[in-house]
């Protein structure tokens with residue numbers, strides 16, 4: 001196994017989407033491991049607050065701009081000798097990409113230009129943030145990485161263009177890995193949660209529920225609440241992504257990143273209500289046509305390539321997240 005404590009010292013790492021939820025937590029970890037981080041973000045959903053504590057630090061540079069603009073990207077690669085890239089910038093959020101389906105299309109340009117430039121500059125490896133959405137409406141649980149091979153041929157299986165962009169991105173990453181000498185790995189993130197995640201109406205279920213509870217409102221659940229998701233804490237997600245970067249045997253692979261445990265949305269709401277101590281009951285509202293009922297990753301490949309997997313301590317991690325929102329929610333309201 002690669003040693004994540006040593007292998008990043010003095011390496012230049014570009015994090016696109018570095019002011020976002022996952023990206024900013026990744027920047028923190030990379031800096032703590034001795035890397036020099038170049039954080040690229042256009043603040044579409046990212047926030048200055050997420051990285052304000054890093055601005056001015058010797059090993060951190062913020063480049064504000066659009067990753068889908070080739071001139072901007074080229075300038076960064078000319079200025080810095082980039083060793084590694086985490087490509088996390090993307091338009092996301094189920095509500096956002098459903099209301100504006102075409103908003104995601106320019107993200108293909110970012111993937112295209114990044115690969116072209118990174119190959120020319122002999123980057124050592126790219127980690128691409130893909131998504132469990134790549135599985136579309138697949139019902140064959142647990143979801144295995146190779147399922148994607150059939151799904152890409154069946155576009156009607158996908159509710160969002162977002163999912164297709166991720167699948168196409170994976171394919172292009174693999175092509176560059178296999179045929180153009182640029183190592184890549186695509187990580188299919190399941191539901192990541194933790195401090196700094198968007199909690200507005202366009203946000204994600206853990207943050208949305210916590211915000212509702214802190215506002216004294218009941219959590220609103222779409223449908224019967226028995227849809228399931230796999231919730232992985234941000235620190236685990238970040239650690240596994242860095243491991244995936246450093247392990248050579250992940251080159252060219254697509255890997256699920258999750259806990260391997262299904263949690264219903266009702267269960268999630270009840271856990272959060274319990275730890276809040278508030279006397280509230282969830283409210284059930286009409287389900288969404290594009291809502292995928294069950295999501296559960298097969299984590300065999302993740303364990304084989306990245307190590308032992310993750311301690312399953314959902315309640316402790318929900319508590320840490322809840323406490324963070326309690327202290328920081330005034331910033332989230334902006």
Ligand SMILES: NC(=O)c1ccc[n+]([C@@H]2O[C@H](COP(=O)([O-])OP(=O)(O)OC[C@H]3O[C@@H](n4cnc5c(N)ncnc54)[C@H](O)[C@@H]3O)[C@@H](O)[C@H]2O)c1
Pocket residue numbers: 016017018019020021022023040041042043044045046047065066067068087088089090091092110129130131132188189190191192193198204
């Ligand atoms: N959060 C999850 O549960 C989850 C699940 C699956 C996949 N992912 C993937 O992980 C990555 C990070 O997601 P996140 O949850 O941190 O979301 P986020 O919205 O907090 O982060 C995305 C970041 O990318 C930036 N960005 C978007 N378009 C950009 C552009 N054109 N140029 C420059 N910056 C741009 C945003 O401003 C934001 O800071 C995304 O690629 C997402 O698709 C996340």
